[in-house]
Amino acid sequence: MTTLLGRRTRVLAAITVTAGLALVAGCSSDGGGSGKTTVKGVHLAKAGQLTTCTHLPYPPFQSEIDGKVQGFDVSLIDLVAKDLGVKQDIRDTPFENFKTGAFLNSGECDLAAAGMTITPERKKNVDFSDPYFEATQAVLVDKSSGIDSLADVKAKGKKLGAQAQTTGEDYVKGKGYDPISFESSDAVLNGLRTGQVQAVVIDYPVVQGWLKDKANADKFKIVDNLKTGEQYGFTVKKGNKALLDAINKALKTAKADGTYKKIYEKWIGPYDASVASPAAS
DSSP: OOBOTTOOOOOOOOEEOSOOOOOOTTOEEOSSSSOOEEETTEEESBTTEEEEEEOSOBTTTBEEETTEEESHHHHHHHHHHHHHTSEEEEEEOOTHHHHHTHHHHTTSOSEEOSSBBOOHHHHTTEEEOSOOEEEEEEEEEETTSOOOSHHHHHHTTOOEEEETTSHHHHHHHHTTOOOEEESSHHHHHHHHHTTSOSEEEEEHHHHHHHTTSHHHHHHEEEEEEEEEEEEEOOEEETTOHHHHHHHHHHHHHHHHHTHHHHHHHHHTOSOOHHHHSOOOO
């Protein structure tokens, strides 16, 4: 989707999905009366928890499963929270705010994790972690559509769908396509299922997740995998070096000790080192 620091635009009320309200021993108050604390040099929006802004759903990176938000991004940020001795608290927020860093700047969230692509434009508003995943864009089609490539969509006069304000949408627009925009990844898949479109372009890991469902695998197929050079990163408020260092340290450690590989295989699929360990952008 790759996300965009602002990839999905569906406006949702911010809700607390998980709670981590236990006070942490050794936390020092910032004295400002806001209830904010500093843990291991990292300033937290709320005492005893690492507050993460995301936008649901976006499997396999984050989605609600059995009443709990889970996924690849969630598991990685859990490692950061564990290192700090706190719990991760996840807030579902409008994706548009990720472009501006609004919830980071207001102090509502400590970081944002939403399968977001690192771009120069987004770097103007937020600071990105080291890249933790390299994404490609997949073109998924209905098997009965007669489409065998992205080029076929245009050549055969078929309708193409994409998630609004994603890098996938930007990519195909740059290639001269006029995709139908959907507000979420779920809506993209529903558009394909109901025949609103005959092909969609979206992040490859998302498609992998869809095709784990036999009904989807029987009906749809991937006809193109577009190498767009996109890398995902987590974001923090501009200048929040302490938290950025903590995130990068947790990622580095997880890759070194095999934890990252286990998380990758659980949520993404067979481990691909070239995708899992992209060079820093």
